[in-house]
Amino acid sequence: MAVINNYLGFAFVFLVFLGPFECSADICEQRGPCKCVYPNGTGVDLSPSVLPSGFYPVSYYKPTYNAAEVAKYELQTYYFHPCADVSLNVSVNSCNRPMTIYRESYTLNKTAGTGVGATFNLTSTNCEYLGDKADANFTSGNTGPAITFHNGPSTTTVLLICSDSASQLHTYNMDEPNAGILAFYSKDACLKQLEEPGRSFGSTLLIIFFSFVIFYLVLGVCTKKFLMGATGVEVIPNLGFWTDLPNLVKDGWAFAIRGFRLPTRGVGPVGPADPNSYDSI
Numbered sequence: 540m541a542v543i544n545n546y547l548g549f550a551f552v553f554l555v556f557l558g559p560f561e562c563s564a565d566i567c568e569q570r571g572p573c574k575c576v577y578p579n580g581t582g583v584d585l586s587p588s589v590l591p592s593g594f595y596p597v598s599y600y601k602p603t604y605n606a607a608e609v610a611k612y613e614l615q616t617y618y619f620h621p622c623a624d625v626s627l628n629v630s631v632n633s634c635n636r637p638m639t640i641y642r643e644s645y646t647l648n649k650t651a652g653t654g655v656g657a658t659f660n661l662t663s664t665n666c667e668y669l670g671d672k673a674d675a676n677f678t679s680g681n682t683g684p685a686i687t688f689h690n691g692p693s694t695t696t697v698l699l700i701c702s703d704s705a706s707q708l709h710t711y712n713m714d715e716p717n718a719g720i721l722a723f724y725s726k727d728a729c730l731k732q733l734e735e736p737g738r739s740f741g742s743t744l745l746i747i748f749f750s751f752v753i754f755y756l757v758l759g760v761c762t763k764k765f766l767m768g769a770t771g772v773e774v775i776p777n778l779g780f781w782t783d784l785p786n787l788v789k790d791g792w793a794f795a796i797r798g799f800r801l802p803t804r805g806v807g808p809v810g811p812a813d814p815n816s817y818d819s820i
């Protein structure tokens with residue numbers, strides 16, 4: 540019986556004090572290729588950042604050295620066009636279709652000189668499709684929302700980072716050739732109130748709970764007053780339970796903190812002394 544009391548107390552504590560807080564992880568739920576919304580109705584929408592037909596570019600290069608000590612440079616430019624696909628109208632490699640994100644690569648061999656005076660020979664070019672708007676997949680990382688494009692062996696991630704400046708694409712981490720991480724800095728990546736906040740599971744529970752309490756009180760008062768002829772404070776149903784509630788809440792907290800175990804025998808009172816408290820509910 541003491542266990543039931545402890546659970547009752549804990550249920551009350553949970554519903555009234557903890558229920559309104561979100562227990563679920565905050566996920567920015569995807570709404571289309573460039574918009575996502577958190578449970579509280581805030582989210583990001585990149586559509587104002589769309590350029591009429593151009594892509595946001597970012598270039599990076601990495602030098603590599605082959606066995607013959609020929610310095611070889613790899614220059615890559617990533618192009619990102621949020622929200623919609625754009626066709627380049629070219630038939631270079633896999634870039635011959637509408638795309639939201641793609642990459643151009645150039646391989647250069649250093650032929651002579653050093654520093655700014657160095658000359659290079661372009662040895663190869665490539666253009667790779669990395670994803671279209673149907674591939675856009677929102678994920679929620681610790682930097683906030685991100686869009687991941689998965690295409691064959693490559694996965695390209697675009698972190699969406701709130702910024703005051705005009706929208707810009709940057710590289711973030713290019714250590715893995717097939718898992719490039721880019722960062723899109725934009726004021727459109729800042730959280731805005733996009734929808735009415737959805738009611739959380741906790742507050743829905745709370746509303747149901749209080750509806751029941753009111754229903755139960757009204758029914759109880761009527762029953763006691765008219766059927767049993769109670770007067771004064773006596774009309775409150777299960778008076779013993781309500782007067783004992785502060786104790787139950789206290790026990791409930793203690794019970795939860797102990798990890799849902801009863802106190803060891805002899806330590807403090809176990810359960811309320813008033814038999815009305817639970818038996819009559």
Ligand SMILES: *[C@@H]1O[C@H](CO)[C@@H](O)[C@H](O)[C@H]1NC(C)=O
Pocket residue numbers: 565577578579580581730
């Ligand atoms: C909405 O939720 C997000 C994600 O948890 C949070 O970063 C943001 O501050 C919240 N906004 C408001 C107005 O509560």
Ligand SMILES: *[C@@H]1O[C@H](CO)[C@@H](O)[C@H](O)[C@H]1NC(C)=O
Pocket residue numbers: 592625626627628
């Ligand atoms: C590709 O061609 C279409 C139709 O002619 C045109 O609307 C579009 O702007 C072109 N794309 C680029 C990047 O030039």
Ligand SMILES: *[C@@H]1O[C@H](CO)[C@@H](O)[C@H](O)[C@H]1NC(C)=O
Pocket residue numbers: 605609611647648660661662
């Ligand atoms: C460029 O360098 C690579 C080795 O890094 C070599 O295989 C290739 O033949 C070179 N190309 C030219 C045009 O020099």
Ligand SMILES: *[C@@H]1O[C@H](CO)[C@@H](O)[C@H](O)[C@H]1NC(C)=O
Pocket residue numbers: 650660
């Ligand atoms: C650069 O490339 C061109 C043609 O690909 C070749 O004729 C020339 O010899 C190369 N120069 C060097 C220094 O390798």
Ligand SMILES: *[C@@H]1O[C@H](CO)[C@@H](O)[C@H](O)[C@H]1NC(C)=O
Pocket residue numbers: 674676677689
């Ligand atoms: C999006 O990513 C999640 C988690 O990585 C994955 O489970 C899901 O299948 C992906 N959806 C699409 C459309 O690629």
